[in-house]
Amino acid sequence: MMMTILSKSLASVAGALLSVSILAGAANAADKLSAVYVMSDNLGDMGFNDNAATGFARAEKDGVRTRLLQASPSDPQLWRQNLEAVSNSGEWSIIFTGPNMHDNLAAVAPQHPEQKYVFFDDQLDLPNVLSVKYAQNEGSYLAGALAAIAATDKADFPLSSGEPKIAVVAGMDLPVIQDFIVGFKQGAKTVVPNIEVQVIFIGNFNDAQKAYDLTKTAIENGANVVYNVAGPAGLGILKGAADAKKYAIGVDSDQNGLHPENVIASMLKQIGNSIYDSIGQVRDGKAEFGKLKIYGLANDGVGLVYNDALVPASVKAKIDEAKAKVVSGELKVETAFK
Amino acid sequence: MAYISFLASVLEQSSPIMLAALAAMITLRANILNVAVEGMMLVGAFTAIAVGNASGSAALALLCALVAAIVMSQLLALMTLRFSADFIVAGLGINLLAAGGSLFALEWFYRSPGGLRPITFPDLWHIPAGALSWLPVLGPALEGQSIIVVLSFLAVPACFVFLYKTPTGYYLRASGEDEHAARSAGIDVARMKALALAISGLLAGLAGAQISMDKLHFFLPEMTSGRGFIGLAATLFSGGLPWTTAAAAVLFGFFGALGDRLQALDIPSQFVLMLPYLAAILGLTFARWRLHIRNRPARILKPQATSEPSGSHRADLEPS
Numbered sequence: 001m002m003m004t005i006l007s008k009s010l011a012s013v014a015g016a017l018l019s020v021s022i023l024a025g026a027a028n029a030a031d032k033l034s035a036v037y038v039m040s041d042n043l044g045d046m047g048f049n050d051n052a053a054t055g056f057a058r059a060e061k062d063g064v065r066t067r068l069l070q071a072s073p074s075d076p077q078l079w080r081q082n083l084e085a086v087s088n089s090g091e092w093s094i095i096f097t098g099p100n101m102h103d104n105l106a107a108v109a110p111q112h113p114e115q116k117y118v119f120f121d122d123q124l125d126l127p128n129v130l131s132v133k134y135a136q137n138e139g140s141y142l143a144g145a146l147a148a149i150a151a152t153d154k155a156d157f158p159l160s161s162g163e164p165k166i167a168v169v170a171g172m173d174l175p176v177i178q179d180f181i182v183g184f185k186q187g188a189k190t191v192v193p194n195i196e197v198q199v200i201f202i203g204n205f206n207d208a209q210k211a212y213d214l215t216k217t218a219i220e221n222g223a224n225v226v227y228n229v230a231g232p233a234g235l236g237i238l239k240g241a242a243d244a245k246k247y248a249i250g251v252d253s254d255q256n257g258l259h260p261e262n263v264i265a266s267m268l269k270q271i272g273n274s275i276y277d278s279i280g281q282v283r284d285g286k287a288e289f290g291k292l293k294i295y296g297l298a299n300d301g302v303g304l305v306y307n308d309a310l311v312p313a314s315v316k317a318k319i320d321e322a323k324a325k326v327v328s329g330e331l332k333v334e335t336a337f338k
Numbered sequence: 339m340a341y342i343s344f345l346a347s348v349l350e351q352s353s354p355i356m357l358a359a360l361a362a363m364i365t366l367r368a369n370i371l372n373v374a375v376e377g378m379m380l381v382g383a384f385t386a387i388a389v390g391n392a393s394g395s396a397a398l399a400l401l402c403a404l405v406a407a408i409v410m411s412q413l414l415a416l417m418t419l420r421f422s423a424d425f426i427v428a429g430l431g432i433n434l435l436a437a438g439g440s441l442f443a444l445e446w447f448y449r450s451p452g453g454l455r456p457i458t459f460p461d462l463w464h465i466p467a468g469a470l471s472w473l474p475v476l477g478p479a480l481e482g483q484s485i486i487v488v489l490s491f492l493a494v495p496a497c498f499v500f501l502y503k504t505p506t507g508y509y510l511r512a513s514g515e516d517e518h519a520a521r522s523a524g525i526d527v528a529r530m531k532a533l534a535l536a537i538s539g540l541l542a543g544l545a546g547a548q549i550s551m552d553k554l555h556f557f558l559p560e561m562t563s564g565r566g567f568i569g570l571a572a573t574l575f576s577g578g579l580p581w582t583t584a585a586a587a588v589l590f591g592f593f594g595a596l597g598d599r600l601q602a603l604d605i606p607s608q609f610v611l612m613l614p615y616l617a618a619i620l621g622l623t624f625a626r627w628r629l630h631i632r633n634r635p636a637r638i639l640k641p642q643a644t645s646e647p648s649g650s651h652r653a654d655l656e657p658s
Contacts, residue, residue, distance in 0.1 A: 042451045173607055201607035207563035208556070209354075209549050213347065217598045220343055232453060232558050239554055258455075 033283050034065040036092045037275075038083045040100040041073045047231065047252035048271060052098065052120075055275030064279055080104045087112045094118055094282050096275065105129065116289060118278050120271065127290040132278060134269045135296030136176065137183030138326055141333045142297070142304045143227055143249050143267045144187025145322045148195050149315055150247050150264055151224035156312050159245055159262070160224040167198035167223035169214050169237045171205040171230040178336035180229045180251075186334050190322065198223055208236030215240030215248075225249065225264070238263055247310075256307040264310045270301050298327045344595060345479035350552075352591025353483075353490040354379070354562075357545035358569025359587045360497050361538040366578040367501060368534035369514035374414050374429035375542045376566025377436030382407040382546025384440040387454050387557040388447075396460035400486075400547050407543025408536050410436065415532040441559050455556035462486065462551055486548040491584075493541060498580040500537075510534055542566065568614070575622040577629075586621060593617045 037056060043049050056066040069086070071078045083104050086095055096118045097105055109117050109126050120132040147166045154162040168184050170177045181199055188195045198221060200214050211233040215226050219240070225247040228234035234251060235258070241248035242259035250256060250266035257263075274295045281287040295301020306316060325331040358375050365372035385406035390399030414432050417423040445451045463485045470477035480488075501507040512520040513530040521527050545565065550557050568590055576582030593614040600610045 042445070047452070198602055199607075200601045201611065203607075203611040204563060206558060206560040208554050208558055208561055210563065212553050213351065213595075214598050214601065217347070217602070220340075221602050235453070235455065235556055235558065236554055239556075243553065 032063070032065055033094075033279065034092045035059060035094045035096060035279055036067045036069065036086050037096040037098075038079065038086060038101070039068060039070050040076070040079045040098070042070050043068070048099070048121075048269075051253055051269070051271045052275055053272070055272035055279075058272070058276045059279045064283075076100070080108075083108050087115055090115070094279065096120065096278075098122070116282065116287075118275075118282075118287075120274060120278075121269075123292050125290070125292075130278065130287055130289045131292040132274050133292060133294050134271070134274070134301050135294055135333070135335075136267075136269060136302060137179045137186075137335045138297045138333045139267045139269070139302030139304065140180045140183035140227070140229075141187035141190075141326060142319055142323055143265065144184035144189075144197075145191045146187075146265055146304065146311070146315070146319055147184070147225040147227060147247075147249060148188040148191040149318060151195070152192055153315070156315060157224075157247065157264075157310070159247060161222065163222055163224065164192045164195040165198075165222040166195060166225045166227070167200060167215075167218035167221075168227040168229060169200045169202065169211060169218065169234075171202055171233060173201055175336050177229055180227075182334050182336050184227055187322070190331075191318075196222075202230055202233055205231040205233050208233045208239075211236035212240040212243075216244055219244040219246050227251075227267075228255070254305050256305065260307065260309065263307055265304045265306045267304055268302065270295065270303065274301055296326075297323055342475070342478045344599065345475070346483070347595040347598065348588065348591045349479060349483060349487055349491075350591075351594040352588045353487040354545040354548045354565050355569050355572060355590050356584055356587035357486075357490045357493065357541045357548070358566045359572040359583045360493055360569075360580070361541035361545070362566075362570040362573040363578050363580065363583045364497065364501075364510075364541070365531075365534045365538045366573055367511050367514045368531045369517070370418075370425050370531060370534060371570075372414075372429060372535070372538055373426055373567075373570065374410070374432035375538065375545075375569055376562055376564065377429075377433035378407040378410045378539050378542035379546035379549070379562045379566050380433075380436040380440060380560075381410050382543035383550035383561060384443065384454075384546075384557050385543075386547040386551045387456065387459070387555070388443070390459050390551065390555075391454070391456040394460055396462050396551070399460065399551065400462070403547040403551075404540055404543040407546060408539040411535040411539025411542070412532065415535045419528045419531055437560065440557070444557075444559070451559070453556060453558040459551075459555035484548065484552040486544055486552060489544060490548070493544075494580055494584040501580065506530075506533070545569070568618075571618055571622075575618070575625050577625070589617060589621060590614050 041049050043053055053068060056068060060066045069082045071082060079101060083097060086092055087108050094116050098120045102122055102124060105119055105124055109129055113128055115128060117129045118132060119129050123131040123133060150157040151160050151166050152162060152164050154160055166188060168181055170181060185197050188197055198218050200218055202210050202214060211230055215237045218226055226237055226241045227249045228237040228251050230237055238248045238255060238259050242262040247264050248262055250263050255263055255266045278287060326333055358379060361375045362372050382403040386399045386403035389402040390396060410432060414428055417428040418425050441451055444454055448454055465481050465483055467481050470480050501511060509525045510530045512525055513527040517527050549562060572586035572590060573583050576586045597610045597613045601607060
């Protein structure tokens with residue numbers, strides 16, 4: 001009950017903000033670029049959404065008018081209402097939307113053929129929609145390579161046993177998660193062919209205690225490095241690895257600071273960068289609507305951020321070598337999407 | 339060594355489920371199906387982290403978690419016993435209030451709806467290593483467990499003694515068995531039910547604190563992940579008896595820990611994740627089947643009572 005009241009008031013606030021911005025923006029809408037992000041979640045997750053917000057913040061500094069419409073993750077009707085409202089207003093040069101919005105966008109976008117949409121972390125083939133996806137398999141490839149080195153190189157990584165054993169603890173067995181796992185395994189095997197990769201699923205994205213238990217079990221089975229692919233529950237993975245005095249690799253945002261002695265790197269999807277990039281392309285008239293753009297290692301859409309205190313330069317050089325091979329096309333990273 | 343870590347894992351995973359199961363059991367004996375255990379656990383988990391973050395004291399955090407969960411239970415008592423709301427509907431309301439309220443507090447006080455993760459957090463008391471080396475097998479498995487795990491196992495005999503050996507326990511059970519008879523015997527039924535809910539809140543608060551405070555030291559929305567309902571299931575299929583309920587909770591803990599270890603083998607993850615629930619269904623079926631056998635009138639058990647197929651029936655079958 002509280003949630004509905006809350007979301008209703010949110011809706012009315014969003015509506016009010018919208019009408020105010022329409023009035024204010026009417027004068028300069030024609031000459032000034034504007035971007036709105038219709039969200040299916042709230043900010044403050046220290047991951048996906050906050051990362052996206054950084055892209056809009058950068059664009060705003062360049063003089064782009066931006067607005068982020070937050071919405072409760074448990075109120076799908078509000079997401080649709082917001083999308084329809086901004087589409088009907090015709091006030092925005094670009095409308096951004098992301099996860100969970102596939103069906104909504106598929107219904108709304110054809111009714112507004114003149115309106116330009118950018119749809120990220122998903123794909124929709126419509127002439128006025130630019131789809132943006134991330135090559136998490138390529139980023140995970142580097143994470144796998146780093147994990148394999150960290151597990152076997154006892155001199156540089158003193159917490160490791162030296163045995164070629166690593167693990168990935170994932171939320172659910174979904175295609176996008178499998179894409180992480182496929183890349184991670186391939187990266188690890190390129191560096192250490194006989195490496196053993198345990199693949200473990202929590203069954204959801206919230207149960208941090210289960211994530212902690214599974215991480216502990218994986219480490220008891222010999223894993224030296226655990227890769228977190230579990231969204232919010234992943235905090236339990238990092239804590240589990242830290243308590244067991246082994247290494248972990250973070251995901252989605254820079255999680256190196258959470259356990260500075262144990263998290264050796266984080267694999268980032270640079271959602272903010274891609275959004276900033278897309279806005280720039282629209283401004284320059286180069287955006288290819290109707291197409292799918294993939295952000296991978298080549299255009300810094302995904303990448304590793306190292307914990308400099310734990311990863312020595314010689315290891316970074318090896319990873320950079322692996323990255324160069326992927327970027328040049330010499331090596332093709334496998335994907336779960338076929 | 340492997341079996342010790344397995345046993346330790348069973349104890350640790352059983353603990354919150356056992357507390358949740360006992361929380362549901364106490365109210366079940368007062369004839370209340372308490373679906374709000376999950377919500378009270380979540381409130382306990384959140385309060386523990388919020389207070390521990392603010393005060394730096396693990397003891398105070400645990401105490402406040404218990405108080406907060408008891409307050410939630412008394413809110414449920416107020417709605418149902420004073421204002422005659424339905425227990426299931428009000429209980430689900432408590433769950434929604436806990437989920438929405440904790441999210442609201444995260445946004446309002448911490449500006450972070452994604453979760454609350456203090457940089458440093460006071461540690462609970464854990465059994466020191468080597469303290470129980472005189473105890474074979476169980477000793478090493480208990481070492482390193484938190485005070486709440488110990489309390490959860492002590493709560494079983496405590497609940498047994500309370501229900502069966504104290505006058506208040508008798509009154510509570512009488513209120514659950516037959517409200518009118520209890521009332522005519524001079525028992526304040528509403529007070530007994532409110533007491534059952536308060537004890538339930540205390541146990542659920544402990545369960546919530548175990549999840550957020552023992553190892554993780556942070557709070558996430560929905561972090562209790564249905565353990566309250568698993569506890570409720572454990573109570574229901576053991577018919578509200580303390581020792582059987584504890585056994586059922588340990589069964590869940592056992593299959594949870596077993597599942598964690600089976601993930602290392604090449605078994606589909608979906609099957610492994612299904613194990614504890616499969617065990618629950620089998621356990622429930624077995625318990626019901628035994629009850630059914632025991633309560634069957636004697637004449638059905640006699641062989642002549644089983645009906646033989648009639649002649650006309652056979653004739654029907656023959657042409658085909």
